[in-house]
Amino acid sequence: MAxxxxxxxxxxxxxxxxxxxxxxxDTSKKMKxxxxxxxxxxxxxxxxxxxxxxxxxxxLFEIKVFKEKHHSWFINQSVQSGGLLHFATPMDxxxxxxxxFIKADKQGKFQPLDQVVVDDVFPDCILLLxxxxxxxxxxxxxxxxxxxxxxxxxxxxxxxxxxxxxxxHQTVAALKANNVIVGARxxxxxxxxxxxxxxxxxxxLHYAHGxxxxxxxxxxxxxxxKHLKLPEPSTPLPNPPSKKPKLSDEPIEAxxxxxxxxxxxxxxxxxxxxxxxxxxxxxxxxxxxxxSIETFFGAKSKKKIGKI
Amino acid sequence: MESSDPTIVGRQRVHxxxxxxxxxAPVTLHLLPCEVxxxxxxxxxxxxxxxxxxxxxxxxxxxxxxxxxxEEVAVPxxxxxxxxxxxxxxxxxxxxxFSESLKNGGDEEQEPLExxxxxxxxxxxxxxxxxxxxxxxxxxxxxxxHGALAWPDLAAAIHAQVPED
Numbered sequence: 001m002a003x004x005x006x007x008x009x010x011x012x013x014x015x016x017x018x019x020x021x022x023x024x025x026d027t028s029k030k031m032k033x034x035x036x037x038x039x040x041x042x043x044x045x046x047x048x049x050x051x052x053x054x055x056x057x058x059x060l061f062e063i064k065v066f067k068e069k070h071h072s073w074f075i076n077q078s079v080q081s082g083g084l085l086h087f088a089t090p091m092d093x094x095x096x097x098x099x100x101f102i103k104a105d106k107q108g109k110f111q112p113l114d115q116v117v118v119d120d121v122f123p124d125c126i127l128l129l130x131x132x133x134x135x136x137x138x139x140x141x142x143x144x145x146x147x148x149x150x151x152x153x154x155x156x157x158x159x160x161x162x163x164x165x166x167x168x169h170q171t172v173a174a175l176k177a178n179n180v181i182v183g184a185r186x187x188x189x190x191x192x193x194x195x196x197x198x199x200x201x202x203x204x205l206h207y208a209h210g211x212x213x214x215x216x217x218x219x220x221x222x223x224x225x226k227h228l229k230l231p232e233p234s235t236p237l238p239n240p241p242s243k244k245p246k247l248s249d250e251p252i253e254a255x256x257x258x259x260x261x262x263x264x265x266x267x268x269x270x271x272x273x274x275x276x277x278x279x280x281x282x283x284x285x286x287x288x289x290x291x292s293i294e295t296f297f298g299a300k301s302k303k304k305i306g307k308i
Numbered sequence: 309m310e311s312s313d314p315t316i317v318g319r320q321r322v323h324x325x326x327x328x329x330x331x332x333a334p335v336t337l338h339l340l341p342c343e344v345x346x347x348x349x350x351x352x353x354x355x356x357x358x359x360x361x362x363x364x365x366x367x368x369x370x371x372x373x374x375x376x377x378x379e380e381v382a383v384p385x386x387x388x389x390x391x392x393x394x395x396x397x398x399x400x401x402x403x404x405x406f407s408e409s410l411k412n413g414g415d416e417e418q419e420p421l422e423x424x425x426x427x428x429x430x431x432x433x434x435x436x437x438x439x440x441x442x443x444x445x446x447x448x449x450x451x452x453x454h455g456a457l458a459w460p461d462l463a464a465a466i467h468a469q470v471p472e473d
Contacts, residue, residue: 014394020388072344077353078347078348178461180458
């Protein structure tokens, strides 16, 4: 990258806008190294994904990217295309460890940790083994045996489902605390503003299940759905009379390109104030509760991060 | 993902220089409602900043003849904003400093954290707020970026440890 050559303020090929936990700045006083971005497996998709490791505090962070069409940054005296906003938020390492335990479970036996967490493609997975209180964490998802003071572990689906259920419930609490609108009524609230708070418990469970499902493989997500006794996602209601969305379909090409994000008509669309053409699709997503994380970010949240 | 060398995939680490988080000078950020297909210096202070006015419904400015309305957005509490830049290879001096300090600071790691083929990233600026611009109207509370700013709170709940039975 040419950036390293010219250390001038603005002549940089890639500037990344990041939001980090504030305490990383304070703890960095004591540490001279140990904050690093590494590529590990994404426990949901199985693809390589960038995570941030703090070797000093022994913490794992996931990176999410906000990306919406037609944005750019002015950063001091420079312009940066894309308008990406990166978030680093603490991640429960158990989701990643779980991936390896499920994989190892095919052999159906108790194994020591360092034989479970091995990965030729993403060798940095061994960093996970340095995290503190691993044994306590693993207790949530594995059976264990101790032979000659060495611990052996085996994946337990039953325990894992119970653990995930607790995750779902604490996520539901956060959704409520943050007033996130989770139900199908997001759409109908277009027409009567007072229904917004009528989200049902089931909608919250669906939504939380969708959020958690971004961290576990599909089979486990299905198992969790059964465990929570969630009904199959109902087929989306016929689109409510789409007067309002129509309005923003009208404008001429250029106007549509630039105004769709701030058109007042989209006010009640909450999480889906994206392209008007995509609104119906997004509404469906909201109803099923799946892939909900994507409603916070752009569609291709993982792509650019590989360039860091 | 986009790495061209298959032997590097998954092996390269990008080290963030912690000291730069402390030293990063404040930067001014504007998030524009349009795509400028360039990454380069721009005389923002000459053309953009002096044109910003406080209007009845937020900030006003124009860019390429289009009218923009803006609002200040604060970084959520508990978070800090940084602008980061990756360094090219061959930043010899800086790299040496880093290895040096690693010897002193690195505790009981058997394997060095930093390897020859690793890269480095550093914070060049910090911010606690930015200006969010919309075309003709202010983006308002339903702008997608506000939804994204609620993410850290939800993430905290998803990833918090669950109580034992």
